[in-house]
Amino acid sequence: MQSLVPLPVAIPLGVAAILAALNGHLPRRIADAASILATIAAGVITFDLMLLSRHAPIIYWFGGWTVRAGMAIGISFAIDPIGAGLATFACVLVLAAFVFSLHYFDSIGTMYHVLMLGFLAAMCGFCLTGDLFNLFVFFELMSAAAFALCGYKNEEESAQQGALNFAVTNTIGAFMVLIGIALLYSRTGALNMAQVGRALSNQMDATVIVAFVMLMCGFYVKAAAVPFHFWLADAHAVAPTPVCILFSGVMVELGVYAVARVYWAIMDGPFAAHRPALGGLLLTVGTITAVIGAIMCFGQRHIKRLLAFSTISHVGLLIIAFALLTPDGLAGGAIYTLGHGMVKAALFIVAGILLHRFGTVDEYQLHGRARRHRATAIVFFVAGLGLSGMPPFATFLGEHTIEHAAEIAHHSWVSIVFFFAGAVTAAAVFRVTARVFFGWGPKHDEFSGGGKHISEQRETHDAGHNIPAVMFIPAAVLVVLALAVGIMPHMDQQARVAAFTMADHAGYQARVLDGSKLPDATPEQEHTPMAASLARSFGATAAALAIAFLTLAPWYPRKNKVYTPIRSAMQVLRNFHTGHVGDYVAFLTFGVAAFGIVLGFLIQYLHV
Numbered sequence: 311m312q313s314l315v316p317l318p319v320a321i322p323l324g325v326a327a328i329l330a331a332l333n334g335h336l337p338r339r340i341a342d343a344a345s346i347l348a349t350i351a352a353g354v355i356t357f358d359l360m361l362l363s364r365h366a367p368i369i370y371w372f373g374g375w376t377v378r379a380g381m382a383i384g385i386s387f388a389i390d391p392i393g394a395g396l397a398t399f400a401c402v403l404v405l406a407a408f409v410f411s412l413h414y415f416d417s418i419g420t421m422y423h424v425l426m427l428g429f430l431a432a433m434c435g436f437c438l439t440g441d442l443f444n445l446f447v448f449f450e451l452m453s454a455a456a457f458a459l460c461g462y463k464n465e466e467e468s469a470q471q472g473a474l475n476f477a478v479t480n481t482i483g484a485f486m487v488l489i490g491i492a493l494l495y496s497r498t499g500a501l502n503m504a505q506v507g508r509a510l511s512n513q514m515d516a517t518v519i520v521a522f523v524m525l526m527c528g529f530y531v532k533a534a535a536v537p538f539h540f541w542l543a544d545a546h547a548v549a550p551t552p553v554c555i556l557f558s559g560v561m562v563e564l565g566v567y568a569v570a571r572v573y574w575a576i577m578d579g580p581f582a583a584h585r586p587a588l589g590g591l592l593l594t595v596g597t598i599t600a601v602i603g604a605i606m607c608f609g610q611r612h613i614k615r616l617l618a619f620s621t622i623s624h625v626g627l628l629i630i631a632f633a634l635l636t637p638d639g640l641a642g643g644a645i646y647t648l649g650h651g652m653v654k655a656a657l658f659i660v661a662g663i664l665l666h667r668f669g670t671v672d673e674y675q676l677h678g679r680a681r682r683h684r685a686t687a688i689v690f691f692v693a694g695l696g697l698s699g700m701p702p703f704a705t706f707l708g709e710h711t712i713e714h715a716a717e718i719a720h721h722s723w724v725s726i727v728f729f730f731a732g733a734v735t736a737a738a739v740f741r742v743t744a745r746v747f748f749g750w751g752p753k754h755d756e757f758s759g760g761g762k763h764i765s766e767q768r769e770t771h772d773a774g775h776n777i778p779a780v781m782f783i784p785a786a787v788l789v790v791l792a793l794a795v796g797i798m799p800h801m802d803q804q805a806r807v808a809a810f811t812m813a814d815h816a817g818y819q820a821r822v823l824d825g826s827k828l829p830d831a832t833p834e835q836e837h838t839p840m841a842a843s844l845a846r847s848f849g850a851t852a853a854a855l856a857i858a859f860l861t862l863a864p865w866y867p868r869k870n871k872v873y874t875p876i877r878s879a880m881q882v883l884r885n886f887h888t889g890h891v892g893d894y895v896a897f898l899t900f901g902v903a904a905f906g907i908v909l910g911f912l913i914q915y916l917h918v
């Protein structure tokens with residue numbers, strides 16, 4: 311099996327190179343088939359790696375350059391179940407995007423397939439690598455492919471603007487990651503994560519703090535955490551729909567995964583005495599991200615922007631899961647990532663179907679026009695239930711696990727944030743469902759103040775009256791998979807085993823650098839009561855339905871003591887989202903400085 315380890319990266323890159331060399335000489339169907347087969351092959355291998363790494367990380371040294379006297383000479387892949395599982399998940403979403411694309415674009419060259427396969431190879435390498443610098447290399451490869459895919463409709467000025475905002479902010483994030491790596495290299499003389507972690511041990515100084523701040527903020531730019539989030543909605547609004555599936559379904563989640571990977575492999579030792587300081591700061595960032603993302607989500611009329619801000623809100627929930635700095639929180643975040651990624655991808659596919667059929671994703675322009683597409687409406691509504699955390703979706707199981715971890719850590723208030731984010735983002739989806747598919751509510755009046763109207767070109771011109779099955783089926787399958795993961799036997803226990811493996815930094819270092827066989831780190835099986843989580847999930851869904859109903863009800867007064875301050879708050883937040891890249895860079899700079907100053911102050915002066 312060792313010989314198969316590089317293939318999840320090598321296969322997509324190899325097929326992409328062949329397609330690029332034959333660009334203009336291959337029929338589109340051959341490019342489609344080759345891309346789908348390459349994605350399936352990568353997915354099968356990463357799935358096998360996930361199963362094989364359940365009890366100990368799989369260490370693969372490229373070129374046979376193994377450890378000498380405890381020093382990593384070569385470059386390694388260090389594969390654990392969470393990393394391999396994320397790589398498998400990326401393959402699933404890329405496969406869904408390729409299938410959806412079969413009848414989506416009128417004309418598309420093989421360079422689209424080349425970029426998508428390059429994106430997939432980068433995501434797989436990003437999840438599997440055990441080397442800090444190669445983490446940056448795959449980060450950059452992923453970013454380069456994503457920039458090009460975001461601006462794929464380059465004949466449109468809005469696409470160029472969105473891609474530019476995306477490229478500038480994420481390139482700055484990449485430079486911050488590179489600076490953080492350089493600082494750690496200057497401090498330890500190593501790039502292998504296990505060796506860097508062992509060299510730092512429990513040592514904490516200004517260099518380590520600055521390096522971690524740079525790494526964390528750089529990756530949180532990719533994750534679109536507040537205040538680094540401004541690029542995300544602009545990119546989603548203009549990117550082709552199959553690309554949005556990957557952006558919201560897996561790419562932003564990889565930003566949170568990278569921070570967790572760096573922390574548990576390297577920084578857990580130095581920050582061991584300062585976990586309350588780091589955890590408290592990250593809980594604050596996650597809460598602000600979840601709340602602002604939810605409010606901005608509800609205030610949109612452009613469906614793709616609405617879903618993009620929903621992604622920001624749910625990324626905040628993932629940050630909260632990591633901020634608990636416990637294996638149980640990490641396990642809950644892993645489950646939640648799967649559930650959220652699948653339902654969000656399904657929602658974007660439905661948005662793409664609407665754009666394909668009607669030439670717009672504006673909520674008001676679509677008022678009642680999709681009445682005939684009841685099956686699509688059901689998928690959209692059911693996926694909205696997934697956002698609210700309804701059982702048996704994987705999002706419910708993930709939230710339950712996170713809330714249990716938060717209760718153990720004496721942060722029971724976390725359930726309130728989950729309630730708010732789930733209720734408000736699901737309410738926005740339910741509102742769109744009722745207005746677009748059933749014609750409910752006023753056509754022009756808008757509680758949220760109108761949102762942002764963006765004209766978008768149809769990505770196909772031969773839509774007709776029917777929706778091709780290959781466009782609808784991926785959305786339905788993803789919703790079913792999100793339900794299946796939630797009811798999979800012992801899913802929470804398997805996630806806890808994977809999380810304990812990832813969080814065992816001493817064992818990870820011993821496995822990579824010493825070749826030691828690790829003892830069984832399987833945690834004791836827990837049966838946690840679900841009554842509180844069930845009450846929260848049903849309450850959030852009921853609140854979401856009520857909010858959507860009141861928003862659509864023509865008889866409900868829009869000018870009252872409840873709506874007016876909420877509308878004003880939305881307008882204040884909307885004013886910050888100017889669309890100007892200079893403003894976004896300014897907020898990014900402020901965020902990095904604030905994060906570093908606050909973390910340094912907490913560690914140096916408060917000793918928390």
